[in-house]
Amino acid sequence: MQALGLTPEDGPFAVAVSGGVDSMALALLAADYAPVLALTVDHGLRSESRDEALRVQTFLRRRGIPHRILTLSPRDWPQGHGSLEARARLARYAALEGAAAAAGIRHLLLAHTLEDQAETVLLRLLAGSGLEGLAAMAASAPPLVLPDGPMRHRPLLAIPRACLQPVVVRAGWEPVADPMNRDPRFARVAVRQWLAQAPGGRQAVRRISTVARKLARAQAALDREIDCHLARAVRLQEAGYAWLDSRPLLAAEEELRLRAFARLVQHLGGAAFAPREKALTRLLAMLGRADFAGATLAGVWLQPGKAGVLLCREPAAVSPA
Structure with a gap:
């Protein structure tokens, strides 16, 4: 403890x-x-x-x-x-x-x-x-x-x-x-x-768990980088919605781009798990087009506006007051 x-x-x-x-x-x-x-x-x-x-x-x-x-x-x-x-x-x-x-x-x-x-x-x-x-x-x-x-x-x-x-x-x-x-x-x-x-018995269990611990360290380092990207691209509002400047997000490395966008959508949508990678990739591609007119993903509504892309929980996913 x-x-x-x-x-x-x-x-x-x-x-x-x-x-x-x-x-x-x-x-x-x-x-x-x-x-x-x-x-x-x-x-x-x-x-x-x-x-x-x-x-x-x-x-x-x-x-x-x-x-x-x-x-x-x-x-x-x-x-x-x-x-x-x-x-x-x-x-x-x-x-x-x-x-x-x-x-x-x-x-x-x-x-x-x-x-x-x-x-x-x-x-x-x-x-x-x-x-x-x-x-x-x-x-x-x-x-x-x-x-x-x-x-x-x-x-x-x-x-x-x-x-x-x-x-x-x-x-x-x-x-x-x-x-x-x-x-x-x-x-x-x-x-x-x-x-x-499995060959190795208890030693195999320890080695697999050690792999998880090493990957967790790598994940923590990646999380810090994701935080930096989100800080540059997102303006969270107290009312529970966000404005996204998609340009720095789309310019990031693919792994950072996917993970940062997944974290943002999961946070705003309140889901227990992040959206699937296939859905994230498809929506990011849509965000990069000049004719993007809006979409929904994992309970989050995305709509282009003058201040960037508005992200908020879609009405159907909002609990009644």
Whole structure:
């Protein structure tokens, strides 16, 4: 926790607890460090999930750790064409961030481990991700869903899963065994099973995670350059819209151009993820033409004007007051 710049005075902390080894170990360790509120999300996908969440609650409350169950159903999940895993993940983060914010908690702890980091690198490599994706998970990151939600922290990101087993054994916890975590039809499970048999074993996991750390450093350097380009090309307004001078943006190197434009659109549109590269490339090409008459992308409306290109959230994407 201290390595992430978090002190006991920053508490209480919210902790996401599924009942598996990693999350239960994190809850127990964090509770020894500062006050915590444990949160278990019941996705409602299995008939046993409610009883498992209640078992987690009983165990933690007996140890004096406050706990809440956040019950979801598929109708709570974001609509779209994402996979079951992706949609469930967004719904889970929305519930966790919302519960933490409602409790006045500014920091959410997540139990991702060294193995989770290596799996994420491989998944994103298979998906054709670029630098940002292959940098994988950050030890600390802004909220994923709610703009005013808690910061997300991963204190165990450099810790192998095997190091956490003794924590739950000493506490007398029998981990929840979710059969979905063993179903190879899910991409992460398939990668996890492959990685467990990969040449080099644990050393391979460490090396892949080291690659992510190096790429994260490169991403941070690129982010600073993107900030400079946006400062030259964009004038953000307090009312939530922006004026864009497309000339310096279009004159930038392709990678900087794409990333700066993606960040601007994502920020104004309030989306959890940046637009696809294909859509960004097409719209940037349109911006470079003298006959550009306007467009929309990822919930953002673009319209040429005397002061440049106006970007604002399109009416359909604005929440009613």
